[in-house]
Amino acid sequence: MAWRDAKASKGRLLLFMSSIILGIAAVVSIQLFSTNLKENIQRQSKSLMGADFIIDSKQVPTARAQAIIDSLKPGASEVNFVSMVVFPKQGGTKLVKVRGLEGNFPFYGKIDAVPASAANRYQESGGALVDAALLLQFNAKVGDSIQIGKLTLPIAGALKSIPGSSTFSSSVAPPVVIPYRFVAATALLQFGSRKEYQYFYKASDTLDLKRLEGKIGPLLDLENADLDTHTSTTKRLGRRYDNVGKFLNLAAFIALLLGCIGIASSVHIYIKEKLRAIAVLKCMGASRLQSFLIFLIQISGIGIIGGTIGALIGAGLQDLFPYLLKDFLPFTIEMRISVQPIFMGVCLGLFMSVLFALLPLLRTWYVSPLAVLRIEEQAAQEPKKVQIFVFTAILAFLYVFSWWLLRDALYALAFVAGTVITFALLAGVALGFIKALKHFFPKHWSFTIRQSLLNLFRPNNQTVVLVVAIGLGTFLISTLYFTKDILLAKTEVEQEAKQANIIILDVQPEQRDAVVKSIKAKGLPVLNNIPLVTMRMHSIKDRLVNELHRDSTRQVKGWILNHEFRTTYRDTLIASEELIKGKWVPELKPGDPVVISISDNLASDANLSVGDPVMFNVQGVLMETTVGSIRKVDWAQLQLNFTIVFPKGVLEDAPKFNVLTTAVADEMGAAALQNDVVTKFPNVSIIDLRQVYSLVEDILDKVSWVINFMAFFSILTGIIVLIGSVRTSKYQRIKESVLLRTLGAKNTQILRISAFEYLFLGLLGSLVGILLALVGSWCLAVFVFKEPFVPALIPFLVFLPGITVLVLAIGLSNIQTVLRSSPLEVLRRES
Template sequence: MDNLGWIALMAVRDFRKNGTKLALFISSILVGIAALVAISSFGYHLTSDIERQAKELLGADLVLSKNQSFEEPDFGTNVASRAKEINFASMVSFVGKDESRLTQIRALEGDFPFYGSFETSPAIGEESFRKGGKRALVERILLAQFDAEIGDSIKIGEVVFEIAGSLQRVPGQTGITATVAPAVYIPMETLDETGLIQFGSRLNYEFYYAFADETAIDALIEEYKDSWEEESIRYETVQSRKESTGRSFQNLGNFLSLVAFIAVLLGCVGVASAVNVFVKEKLPAVAVLRCIGVSAGVVFSIYLCQILLMGTIGSVVGAALGTGLQYMLPAVFQDFLPVDVTVGISWPAIALGIFTGILISLLFALIPLLKIRTVSPMMTLRPEEGNTRFVNDPLRWAVLAAILCFLVGFSYYLLRDWIQTGWFTAFVVFSFGVLWLFALGIMGGIRRWLPISLSYPIRQSLANLYRPNNQTVSLIATIGLGTAMISTLFFVQYQLLDEVKFADKEDQPNMLFFDIQTQQVEAVSQLLRDEGLPILQQVPIVTMGLTAINGVTKKENESLSEESGMSRRLYNREYRVTYRDTLIQSERLTDGALYRYKQAGDSIFISLDKGYAMRTGLKLGDELTFNVQGRTLNTYIGSFREVNFRQVSTNFLVLFPDNVLTNAPKFHVVVTKTNSDQEAAKIQNQLVRHFPNVSVINLSTIVDTLEEILGKISFVIQFMALFSILTGLLVLISSLIISKYQRIKETILLKTIGAQRAILIRINTVEYLFLGSTAALSGILLSLLATFLLSFYVFEIPFRVEWIPLISVYGAITSITVILGWWNGRDILKTPTMEVLRT
């Protein structure tokens, strides 16, 4: 038999004898590969479905939109179908229920969508709506919230509509969109009757087009592109919607793939630990092989072949499991998907999973496996020769470099961005490094400073953490990182929710009334006073656009270079401003001064938010020319303010001085504070009855909406993070099983010298209590650091320790570790003493 065949035969024989010890550790790779293949397969099919259903995403070939009425372009005979929509925010009241809510009203004219359809319940709901009359289609989430049914009535402005159908899906809209702004569709012919279209109303106009098949849409758009840019008309085509949607879900898929990749890495730490213990047990056998003339390279190849076999099995089974797991994902992600996703076998994803699993198994197994090369035949006579150290082995450093290169390369393959790749790689290396050092510190501290005064069971259990075949480092690394992921998610979610719970803060307003016409301001304010509510703020708001910066118009700015030109968004955005000569609580003057406007002819000095000015390149003294409802107004930047937009208040990017915009077309906002949700609902319904055009924002409802959205997002992340927790648990179980024989010998020796069963149980319990609590504590400390950095640098919110989720996570991880340790120790205690002594 040739050398290669003999190596394979020896590997298979040893695998049959010892495969069980390594099988559970390879299963930890299996879980990570399953998650990776499932996400990759799902992403592949989602991309294909977005491509296939691109027209249904937009519902038309072209959409034009602007927040002001505009002249519709004449596309001539190219247009096969056309529709128009006017949408705006307004209150909707449920007749007979005395309840109301802010919604997105969409007045529709025409047969939009031209591709796909409104999915309604019942199915004839859309057909009934298309017949016209006072019928409405209402988002299902809105019907569920107010326990309304088909056939019930809703009041929009001055008109009562019959609910013709429940909207299950609108082209291009996801469940998250419906949660934030539930839509109500009404026929365009009824819009004027509602009385909601008044001077100063905030409206968005949209035109939908379906073109004849032979139309060259890109060439047609090219003809109008410059004029649309000049008039701030937004346009969207099937291709642009497909690209933007694809990018969004590509980013989501990459993030989830990274989460799955972390689970793979955790499993590989378990493999390295398992192979390390496996190699220690095999050193005597390796010494014997060396004595009979087998070279170190051949012996190394035998065990490498065995690891390759196990890695292949784990990767193939993981890929098969992941292919089946993807059938669950459409249900998990249903609130985030704008298209119907098909599932099936994705061979590229399977190949990626198998390749990744095999490669990473070999890389992590090589570190402990390299010890075999240094085993001397003398170990058969001198067992101490087995304590081989190879810190300066160049191959070991080469393997570590290969692992780092793989980590960087695979991360870049998923992210396609070197900066993000660097941050992710740094996070993984830092996390593993911290947990590894933490575990070594615990082991070294116990070995050096274990008090002799402690009772024997406690001293014995703590000493087990640094004795031969211990799994302290691998368990703290895997369980700790899994705990860190879950804990960071919980802590950040709690931080964000606590920050937006305005209604629970006594010094914060919780109700905003807007779209109030000038002639209604006093009446609205008086109604609130009659109910005993304070008028905390009453603010006029004027809408305007920016036409020139330092004399440079939007068109002229487009021809300038990026270095000399200003940001395009300065010209494109609609500015809502107010006027006053004083600052409010949420503002702080940082540069310049607030200049008053005393008489006609004075220069007008405005104040800008400093952050916005820095982002757009505006400076003190710059001249800004605004268009206020057709009138040109030249202004100069006189000061910068630091505005706390997180504080509930009427905050503005641009602040005008008093006496400039007094006669400009405007609407008003009134802010108050109620003492309870019941009082807020009462005031809201009363105001809507008297002033149908006034919209109300109840911040308690906003908080509920944010909680629901964060709940859906956290569910998806938790679903993926659980793979890491599952991996950690598999590594824990595997560690217990692979070190079981060593523990049996120790237990039998203790029983032989008189240790009672109760003492042995106590030793086992205390050991895993300390191990579990240490792993949980290390993960929680790491998550607190991550939460602090995210809170301070990303979300810019105060960092607070959330004790309830912290204690819950700590208790859960510790309890699971103790239970699994007790379950493993139960079999050890049942093993007869003589059976082990004979062995």
């Protein structure tokens, strides 16, 4: 019976099926991609690191750390640091990451260079491997020279990739690889220089890396060094990309939810039209269970077939994600198809189709045989207890599935709550619009407009489901554009005299006055001249750091115990700071107890409060201090912020170096300043914030492209739901149109009535979606980013008219049958 009825209604059932196919396809493709990504990370973890494990230190290893390093016999070693380089022939300068390598690195993977032989011969020949993109930027080629500090080397090859470099870090500071033996000749490793020493190892097959990490790791921690294995790198990378996968999964899940709501709405009208036939079946002796199972089998079939088709489409779509995310992945992904995500897609299609269609399906259970004789419009209603049970089951499933995607109970609850609130707001606006329309109906408007408005709240209207479908898709994409503008506003370069956009780092005390003179000689202001003093914590609240290292129950975060703090001293707070506890002390007199100000995140991680004692090791000299105040620091602002600030009168005689900032009006001025300063002072590094802002904007563009792609699933699903909803109510609309034609209405009038109805629906749905996105983005800007909110115009100029026209086109295509045929012909065909 289910098969016979399905054949008679195959057009509608196919539309129901298409509502979930895209959602299943999105979920399956992302699940397959995430599975492949994890497998590739595990498979290529050694190649990403270039070794089985690494020991690294931010300073020259101590005697005990060096003894451990030598006992394990490293196969290769490296010192890396960030510095400016000069291309003498081209006259350009650039901030790069210099990697001085010695030994047979890498043990896994390879250095990809042009020519290929340069990767093996650069140490022997004494040349440099320079990032290929950097060579293109300065129009340099193999055979030219590069100046690094006081050292000039020939360019031996164009470096395309090397283990240990990420796409993002290479964008900020491209890698330049030189032989280790030449590092000292650069004269760049001076006091305060940021550097890292790394020792690479290839382990035997019998070595247990986890056991080694547990045994050697704590000993190295005491010496301010770290041991990092390829397995721990795998976990770290896995967590990083797992967050991307979770976001994409949620975006796909929203598309699937939208399709399921479309099914619920369409099945509601479909079953309502079948209730009289069900009553006839019951008069002929069919039981409640039989009549229920007829339609349950139909919906189950839709779910299984839709889930299978969606899973197969998803298997094909997964190949797009490596292309979309290639700029964020440090390796090439080999794609494979696994069974689990496809099986999950089929099961998800079945379960969600049945679950969301259950409420209208249950109405078949409560249809009375007397419904054959009754002519009232009111259909049989299931008891309230049944409705509550079904809604609870839907919410429980949404929570369980969200938890399975996120692996976090609180985030899953927040996602479900946010989804329910968004759907409720969209539905509430639609219902409120209908109620307002009934109450303030424009009785004096023209007949066609009045009739189109009446259609919005006629029996079997689709106003609520269409507003939800259209509004959610518009909401997703509009929110993307609004929030992208907020993020860009955080990194916008304002052309003001007081806005620093050039930062000069690692200026030694004897160089400071000369660098200031060079800046002023260019007619530029010196906006900041900030002294930096490096130090480590010796004890926290009278407990030695070495003692805290060994205490597994400590309440102090591990990073603090090994961290080399770069601190400063001044007498005022800056714009990115706000005093939240204690008293700000601007200056101390000789002999006064030393009080310091710390950031709120340091206070939390070190378990410190106002009045707690902290002892620092300042270049070998111990200094007792007390926490005098705690500041809230806005780290999102691209300026020099500090976790620890001393008052004036304490650190003036300590070994230090300086950071200077200035503002340059244009790119030519920035290049001239950099060339002049780097030529005179090769050890300094210069960060051009214009390049950083451009990089951030480029990354945001790429991220928004990925989000747009995912929002496309929601928009496309919304369109299919729209088509399904329109087609489902086609019979009722045809009857109305035929009656109007019989009463003398012309084709143009019927066309206008339908056109106005879909125009109102399209405008309402897209406008509500944009306004919700506007409110949500305003809250983000004001309460999270603390930025003035200026909304983008694209949602208003493109999405609002574009989606409205799309809704109008789909709606009008449905009425063509009536317009081309006589009323009698239409009635005969439909019956």
